[in-house]
Amino acid sequence: MASARRVELTEFGGVEVMRLVTAELPAPAAGEVQLRQTAIGFNYIDVYQRAGKYPLPSPTGLGHEAAGVVEAVGEGVEGLREGDRVVYMNAGIGAYADRRNVAADKVVKLPEGIDEVAAAAVFFKAMTAQYLVKKTHRVQPGDIVVVHAAAGGVGQILSSWAKALGATVIGTAGSPAKCETALAAGCDVAVDYAQADWVRQVIDATGGRKARVVYDSVGQHTFMGSLDCTAPFGLVALYGAASGPVAAFEPELLNKKGCLFLTRPSVFPHNADTQTFRANAADVFQAIEQGAIRATIGARYPLEQVAEAHRAAEARATTGAIVLLP
Structure with a gap:
């Protein structure tokens, strides 16, 4: 034995x-x-x-x-x-x-x-990124993608994979140093979401075009901004809550923000x-x-x-x- x-x-x-x-x-x-x-x-x-x-x-x-x-x-x-x-x-x-x-x-x-x-x-982090870029939203060339916590373990993989699939990737992170890490991981632009105007900076980075999909693992701190970064009929994929859970809200808000889609996926069911x-x-x-x-x-x-x-x-x-x- x-x-x-x-x-x-x-x-x-x-x-x-x-x-x-x-x-x-x-x-x-x-x-x-x-x-x-x-x-x-x-x-x-x-x-x-x-x-x-x-x-x-x-x-x-x-x-x-x-x-x-x-x-x-x-x-x-x-x-x-x-x-x-x-x-x-x-x-x-x-x-x-x-x-x-x-x-x-x-x-x-x-x-x-x-x-x-x-x-x-x-492996665990990449399997999480896999379902996000291939199942939750199949990233296509020309997509604008926002990745929150882009300097984190999953965020770096998600950013580099989405970039390899042909997307324009806007990463966010919580400090200037982490923004540098996000850029090194493959983000076209990195925005510090500790700044009050981070939503405007994300939208300005693409000349005013909003994202086809926002991958949000931060939750409470970024969620309402995620809705504002998403193009009409776009998707917010909330797959984590590093800053705390998202507060309850009226589903009508998704309509007002542009008939948005919202999902809360996870790796194990996939x-x-x-x-x-x-x-x-x-x-x-x-x-x-x-x-x-x-x-x-x-x-x-x-x-x-x-x-x-x-x-x-x-x-x-x-x-x-x-x-x-x-």
């Missing part, structure tokens, strides 16, 4: 609640594979879950995504074998580990040209079955190979330094993705 080191929480709070424990790992059950994980992706939701803002059962692990190598295959698993390099993003909480058993239908094989660290750094998940993953891998998505890694921490990784994230001390290395 193999052993596994994993982060475990029995309470919620500061970084000190995370404990690295070692326990026996049973052989994979039917339909499962056992992974030796080589890179673990960090997402800010991990901080919220550690702190107890998003309730989890106790005890619990942490982490949603990782990449690694298949070490054992359970009964009935087809299409995967020992030695395959794989990545996952939705196999249940507990990715902060060096070994793990996961459902085989939740992993996807990595192409030869994509290494495991890069995959772990971007990848609810194995066939769709793997097709979407193939789309992501192709975008990486073509350069539409770049894995920008800001920091790497050994699994033993998981507390330091969380501190750095909360202090906004890194630019780019954080990766944990078992």
